[in-house]
Amino acid sequence: MRFVTYTETDGDGGDRVGVLDADDLVHALPSGIRLIDLLDDPQRLHDAADDALRDPRAVHSYASLRLRAPIPQPPTVRDFMTFESHVEGVARLGGPEAGPPEQWYEAPAFYFTNPYAIQGPQDDVRIPPGCTRFDFELEVAAVIGRGGRxxxxAEAESHIAGYVLMNDWSARDVQFNEMQVRLGPAKGKDSATTLGPVFVTPDELEPYRAGNAYGLRMTAAVNGRVVGEDMWSNMAFSYAQMIAYASRGTKVRTGDILGSGTCGGGCLAELWGRRGLDAHPPLAQGDTVTLSVEHLGTQTCRVTERAERPVGDLRATSHPHHGGRP
Known part of the structure; x- marks a missing residue:
């Protein structure tokens, strides 16, 4: 089954969930139902889709809708790094011989990003304040159905309700500076994460299963020019491994988003690492980023500028006894 969340322009303007049929028609579920409300029970999710296909509350052309993120308000968003070719490429920003650290191979590393920054697949994205090297990241996220701890x-994969295309927009210069403090990315990553357009259940993708994921092509383009491609199946870790690690000593909950991390060739930073900083300019106002994954759809987002808002001096206060500096 394939689901979308869209803004209802001919009603009260609120969000509506629909199921997408083979003819690209969206059959609306009853008003007030959110996709996240159905995810903890696969049978209920499929029954809701079957009911809408038989007796929809409304039918729309997919192309006519203003699409929202399928899960507009996820409880948490974890972003992993599971494509080795991407890790290798970005590592080379540190030198031509640099590569993934040994620890990367030990477990699927991740960081928490901002669940309040979720955007839809057609939304403009603003360059974050202080950023001069803006970038995109082409990923696929798993969405948790049944929670667990x-x-x-072996049991983790059964907790996946479906998959969505994900773009983890990145302020690279801000990110690289703040990570010198030896914490994970923060302001370099929390301005926007684009999800969608389509939420796809695992049974829909089963014929394409390969490697650690699915044998489907992932493509990134800037202003109509393809800058990177990879296969989703090239993940070095599986989603089951990701979920098992994420749930260690804690809970994963219904609606949690677990991003795969950037695929090979799925961002500009990788190009900069492999070919130098002049290989492609950073994203700028007016650029259009188009990301697609077979069977998961396409995001097309325009980059816009945002005026800086002064926040004052953020530097630590120097203390001579602690070796501080202004």
């Missing part, structure tokens, strides 16, 4: 790899 301390899940094993």
């Amino acid at each position: 301390d899940l094993s790899v």
